[in-house]
Amino acid sequence: xxxxxxxxxxxxxxxxxxxxxxxxxxxxxxxxxxxxxxxxxxxxxxxxxxxxxxxxxxxxxxxxxxxxxxxxxxxxxxxxxxxxxxxxxxxxxxxxxxxxxxxxxxxxxxxxxxxxxxxxxxxxxxxxxxxxxxxxxxxxxxxxxxxxxxxxxxxxxxxxxxxxxxxxxxxxxxxxxxxxxxxxxxxxxxxxxxxxxxxxxxxxxxxxxxxxxxxxxxxxxxxxxxxxxxxxxxxxxxxxxxxxxxxxxxxxxxxxxxxxxxxxxxxxxxxxxxxxxxxxxxxxxxxxxxxxxxxxxxxxxxxxxxxxxxxxxxxxxxxxxxxxxxxxxxxxxxxxxxxxxxxxxxxxxxxxxxxxxxxxxxxxxxxxxxxxxxxxxxxxxxxxxxxxxxxxxxxxxxxxxxxxxxxxxxxxxxxxxxxxxxxxxxxxxxxxxxxxxxxxxxxxxxxxxxxxxxxxxxxxxxxxxxxxxxxxxxxxxxxxxxxxxxxxxxxxxxxxxxxxxxxxxxxxxxxxxxxxxxxxxxxxxxxxxxxxxxxxxxxxxxxxxxxxxx
Numbered sequence: 001x002x003x004x005x006x007x008x009x010x011x012x013x014x015x016x017x018x019x020x021x022x023x024x025x026x027x028x029x030x031x032x033x034x035x036x037x038x039x040x041x042x043x044x045x046x047x048x049x050x051x052x053x054x055x056x057x058x059x060x061x062x063x064x065x066x067x068x069x070x071x072x073x074x075x076x077x078x079x080x081x082x083x084x085x086x087x088x089x090x091x092x093x094x095x096x097x098x099x100x101x102x103x104x105x106x107x108x109x110x111x112x113x114x115x116x117x118x119x120x121x122x123x124x125x126x127x128x129x130x131x132x133x134x135x136x137x138x139x140x141x142x143x144x145x146x147x148x149x150x151x152x153x154x155x156x157x158x159x160x161x162x163x164x165x166x167x168x169x170x171x172x173x174x175x176x177x178x179x180x181x182x183x184x185x186x187x188x189x190x191x192x193x194x195x196x197x198x199x200x201x202x203x204x205x206x207x208x209x210x211x212x213x214x215x216x217x218x219x220x221x222x223x224x225x226x227x228x229x230x231x232x233x234x235x236x237x238x239x240x241x242x243x244x245x246x247x248x249x250x251x252x253x254x255x256x257x258x259x260x261x262x263x264x265x266x267x268x269x270x271x272x273x274x275x276x277x278x279x280x281x282x283x284x285x286x287x288x289x290x291x292x293x294x295x296x297x298x299x300x301x302x303x304x305x306x307x308x309x310x311x312x313x314x315x316x317x318x319x320x321x322x323x324x325x326x327x328x329x330x331x332x333x334x335x336x337x338x339x340x341x342x343x344x345x346x347x348x349x350x351x352x353x354x355x356x357x358x359x360x361x362x363x364x365x366x367x368x369x370x371x372x373x374x375x376x377x378x379x380x381x382x383x384x385x386x387x388x389x390x391x392x393x394x395x396x397x398x399x400x401x402x403x404x405x406x407x408x409x410x411x412x413x414x415x416x417x418x419x420x421x422x423x424x425x426x427x428x429x430x431x432x433x434x435x436x437x438x439x440x441x442x443x444x445x446x447x448x449x450x451x452x453x454x455x456x457x458x459x460x461x462x463x464x465x466x467x468x469x470x471x472x473x474x475x476x477x478x479x480x481x482x483x484x485x486x487x488x489x490x491x492x493x494x495x496x497x498x499x500x501x502x503x504x505x506x507x508x509x510x511x512x513x514x515x516x517x518x519x520x521x522x523x524x525x526x527x528x529x530x531x532x533x534x535x536x537x538x539x540x541x542x543x544x545x546x547x548x549x550x
Contacts, residue, residue, distance in 0.1 A: 031130035034116065037088055039063045039074060042125060083113040087126045091115055097133065107134040155180065156294060164312075166305040170202040173298055174273070178204060181287055183275055185255065187211065188263070190271040190302070191218070191227055198223050198272055205276075210253050214246060221245025222260050223272045230269050232261040232295070234288045237280040257282030261295040265303035273298065337397040340390055348387040355380040392417075407442040408433045408469060411449045415467060418453050425464045432471040441534055444514055445469070445478050448507045452480045452530050455504075460484025460528060471536070478532045486522045507532065 025032050025045040034043035041059045052059055053070040065071045065082070075082040080098030087094060093114045099106065110133045115123040156176045170188050178186050187203030196218040200211040219228040221244055226233055235241050238258035239250055257277035262269045273295055277283065359376055402410040408430040415426045436442070449467070456462055462484030469478050504520060507530075511518045516534035 031128075033064065033068075033128040033130070034125055035064045035084065035128070036125040037084070039065060039084065041067065048130070083111065083128075084126055087113045087115050088123055091123050097137075107132055108137040109133065156297065164305060164308045166302065166309060167202065169301055169305050173294075173301070174202050174204060177273070177275065177291065177294060181275065181283075181290070183277065185276040185278070186274055188271060188273050188298075189214075189216070189223055191269060198227055201271075206253060210249050213249060216245055222258070223274060226260045226262050227269045227272050230262045230264065230267070232259065232288050232292045234259050234283060234285070238276070254278050256280040259283050259288055259291055261288070261291045263295045263299035263302060265299040268299075270299050270302050270306075333397040337394045340394050340397075345387065345390050345394070348383060348390060352380065352383045352387055355383055402442065402446055406433070406436050407446050410446055411467065411469065414446075414450060415453060415465070418457060419465055422457060424456070424462060426467065427465075428467040430469050433469060433476075437471070437476065437536070441476065441514060441536070444510045444516075444534065445476065445532065447510060448518075448530075448532050449478060449480060451504075451507055456480075456482050456484065456528075460486075462527065473536065475536055476534050478534075479529065481527065481529045483527045486524050486526045486528050488524060489520050489522050 022045070026047075028045060029047060031048040031051065032043075032045040033041065033048045035041055041062055041064050044059050048068070049059060052067050056062065056067045056070075059067040065074050069075055074084070080096065083094050083096055093112065095110060095112045097108055097110045099108055110131045112129045112131075114127045114129075116125040116127055118124050156173055174186055174188055178184060185205035187200045187206055189198040190201045191198055198216045198218070200206075200214060203211045216224040218224050222233055222235065222238065222241070224245065225243065235258040237256045238244055239247070239256055244250055253276075255276045255278065257279055259275045261273050263271040263273055273291065275283070275287075275291060355376065359373070359380060362373060362376070412428045412430075415428060420426045437445075453465075456465060460482050462482035465480065465482045467478075467480050469476065471477075508518045511532055511534060514534050516532065518533070519531045520528065521531070522528040
């Protein structure tokens with residue numbers, strides 16, 4: 001009797017129980033086996049004895065590989081390597097995991113072997129403890145598969161992050177998918193909601209004719225069924241599948257192994273991604289799982305890119321409408337100013353001169369009605385006042401200086417007439433403005449200056465205003481600064497019902513039409529500074545996509 005068994009029996013006597021080592025290990029779920037250096041079984045618990053090969057009888061005294069593996073020689077590759085010799089020679093335990101094929105199905109078994117020594121310390125046998133770790137192995141496989149999927153998603157997410165062009169998103173995503181699965185053939189088909197038809201938007205490894213002719217109605221063919229059901233499909237050889245909608249095209253391309261997965265955005269299928277191979281059976285369930293996860297991400301990315309495209313088109317329409325509105329506004333200003341000059345102003349001038357002539361004639365003839373003469377002179381004064389107001393209005397609408405002498409002179413004159421006339425000190429500095437600028441830039445900067453000076457006069461309470469306009473080969477910068485009461489810029493987020501803020505927002509819109517920028521710096525009690533920048537050269541065609549991985 002061994003020392004462990006003796007200890008167990010002593011413990012049993014102490015508790016009043018009649019048990020043996022066999023009783024204890026038979027209750028263990030794991031398989032336990034003791035074999036000597038001749039592979040003979042010296043001990044086996046009940047779990048291990050249930051593995052005895054049919055027709056071999058009791059295992060004790062028999063060779064382990066005969067009664068448990070149904071073999072005529074010790075276990076070795078490719079089955080698995082028996083640990084007996086290694087433990088006997090090295091005198092230390094070892095653990096191996098081997099793939100066990102049995103009638104119950106494939107499973108993984110972890111075998112831990114310990115040396116058993118005699119009283120002299122010599123290893124005479126080994127104890128094997130066998131545990132079924134199939135569940136743990138499957139869980140580990142699932143964790144690894146999920147980790148692989150997350151890494152793939154992260155890789156693709158990083159690749160397309162920041163891209164807003166739909167074709168660029170699809171090209172980069174497809175290239176990354178093919179790289180991840182080590183493939184060379186694939187494509188992404190998008191669903192046209194109007195025609196309910198799928199067609200290739202990007203593809204790799206496929207002929208142009210195949211991609212052009214492969215237009216699949218929803219519900220037809222492999223891709224059509226995937227788009228309709230929202231479920232992926234794995235085909236060992238698509239060329240032999242009767243469900244294909246274009247067998248001739250597929251045969252001409254030599255496509256065999258095939259995966260088709262839906263691209264979803266909020267459970268709505270927006271397209272299908274196909275990955276193919278010239279080799280049948282090239283793909284497996286793991287590939288489908290991976291591509292399906294990528295498909296869910298790509299569907300959302302595609303929908304976002306489409307939304308951005310629609311938003312960009314709406315922005316372009318808005319800018320076109322705004323540009324048209326501002327252009328029409330300027331043309332209308334010029335028309336009204338011209339009509340005021342040609343008709344109203346001349347009529348008032350004629351009226352004023354006529355009244356002056358009448359007053360002169362009456363005075364020469366000694367007309368004696370003093371009250372009548374007073375009313376006549378008052379009427380003349382009103383006519384002169386109306387004429388002056390018309391002139392001011394014409395300057396507001398379209399200063400003649402802007403057309404005749406250019407923007408700097410027009411801004412300076414407007415500042416004097418508007419601000420300096422109200423007791424506000426004005427200083428102006430113009431650098432690099434000797435040459436005339438394009439008309440749209442001159443009008444934009446003048447209107448911005450006009451709007452800013454109107455705000456200063458109405459809201460700021462300033463005593464001093466400085467104007468600086470500096471132009472170089474690349475841009476013009478207009479800076480208007482006052483020492484007024486200032487305001488909290490962060491609170492000006494929209495146009496107020498009374499119209500406050502409209503001028504500042506209009507300024508930004510005018511600048512954006514020319515590719516310029518505007519900035520307001522102000523704090524309560526510290527005055528206000530307006531900075532407007534307009535580029536003089538803007539190479540739109542040369543602009544590049546500065547997004548990540550462009």
